[in-house]
Amino acid sequence: MESKRVLITGAAGFLGSHLCDRFIAEGYNVIGMDNLITGDLKNIEHLFKLPQFEFYHHDVTTFVHIPGKLDYILHFASPASPIDYLKIPIQTLKVGSLGTHNLLGLAKEKNARILIASTSEVYGDPLIHPQAEDYYGNVNAIGPRGVYDEAKRFQESITMAYHRFHGLETRIVRIFNTYGPRMRLNDGRAVPAFMGQALRGEDITVFGDGSQTRSFCYVEDQIEGIYRLLLSDYSLPVNIGNPHEISILDFAKEIIKLTDTTQKIVFKPLPTDDPMQRQPNINLAKEILGWEPKVTREEGMQKTFNYFKQLPKAALEKIAHKDFSKHNRK
Template sequence: MKKILITGAAGFLGSHLCDRFINEGFHVIAMDNLITGDLKNIAHLFPSEHFEFYHHDVTKFVHIPGKLDYILHFASPASPIDYLKIPIQTLKVGSLGTHNLLGLARVKKARILIASTSEVYGDPLVHPQTEAYFGNVNTIGPRGVYDEAKRFQESLTMAYHSFHGLETRIVRIFNTYGPRMRLNDGRVIPAFMGQALRGEDLTVFGDGNQTRSFCYVDDQIEGIYRLLMSDYALPVNIGNPDEITINEFAQEILKLTGTDQKIVYKPLPENDPLQRQPDISKAKELLGWEPKIKREEGMRLTYNYFQSLSDQELLKEEHKDFTKYIN
């Protein structure tokens, strides 16, 4: 039986990856320090003899006994609300955490896949974004702590690949959505759905003409799985190229939820990208991958998930204590 370590395992994507690899017949070692993750996302896996959980911060030394075949590094705050609250921890997990896991992969002779992001492109001057584009990033702006953590992570990973001959993979993840997202994490889909379910007006930042491209989680997980099992070491975009403006998307949410709230506008945050659309030519060619789930279906499944939450979960705001992580 193959053994895989998944960091950030109690988070949105990490928990879905745990499900996928359990279903593929792997022994899954899940690791998370639970800053932004939640054990309820993986609680259903605890009875499995092929699943184990470590409550650990990967910026500290990581020890896994025995053999290890694969590592998926998905530990990182991913929403602006989180990484603006814990900027130093965000930088540390992208640098020290990545260094620790690359070292572990080298010792174990394991293949490692690093979760990068479309944010490495910053506010892009090229549209759609190809893997060859170097990006337009403000290193000292408020988003720089996340953008630069991921850009450094890619550089360090490629250095281990080139210098040590380590088997590495890099996925550049574009906006992904689906069940297990946190309602109040600041990203557009849970924000809109939470507001709609609470009867609040939908908040659009800027004029709403900025664009995003949303990929349903099942499609994203399939792309990540195929990349891990491929023999390609350079970064690959995994996302849905179906681009939509935020204004159009807000209207879709109002139609889906059957509500009649207004759309209200607030100032656009600094360095918020105006366009985001992946060029997935490389994923199609190398992995035979492209998204299958249409936004209408994916949004319905996601809305059903949020509807299933209790009133207490729906109404609560995120007030997690981050102070112990600020160092």
């Protein structure tokens, strides 16, 4: 029987690369696509020798053509950290709108099922807690974070339009804070930021008073949820995340204990529109997918710290970011 063929955009990124691994392990032929603005080929270089993997260096905001059949498309091409999408706001909006439109068109042409990676950021700074899929959100469309939040909200809207108007098989995953190996130490999110500071002997930076909460999901659990959702019969958005909530201040203390460092915690002003609460209601994922996270925060953080510890010293000290200027002018 011929293997099924899947296209994964954002393949050289954190989640995209883990998805490539999972689908290869499941016996699929995988096409990875990435323009490498924020992705890193090191995340998928171990796959290049495999006959069932091919890579396209391509920007999905331009026309996307894949020869031959496609069974599935997973659209994970987007900056996901505030440091990135605040530096490339226009590219972030384009990949959520033009990129999604191109891939929905490709899915329609190939009669392929498409899964869109959305985010808990569609809920904005939520007025209900925890956040369930039927909550419409509290988003500042014109604030600095709006370029990411609204790109993802539009992405969901156009996906549902293709589902309803064209009968396209679509899936939407709303991803809550996910962590694990292959995250970039300099991407600005709490887990790599705190661990990077600890490894470099720097003070741990907490924004605001640290009372804002997050819920951290280990990457293995996240990938399992995404895989199950793709193969399900459910077309509306589904939260995939870990419901165990913790304040950022308490999390910083956990990292200091985990890394066995003596850094002190320093406080800086809270960024504009930074959500004060983030906790998924995963009742729908339990019911529809039979899914819930298995990896405890203690276990997942230890695995992640072990990964960061073995990185070359130069990688730990690297705090400069890519030059995004050429992507921001269009």
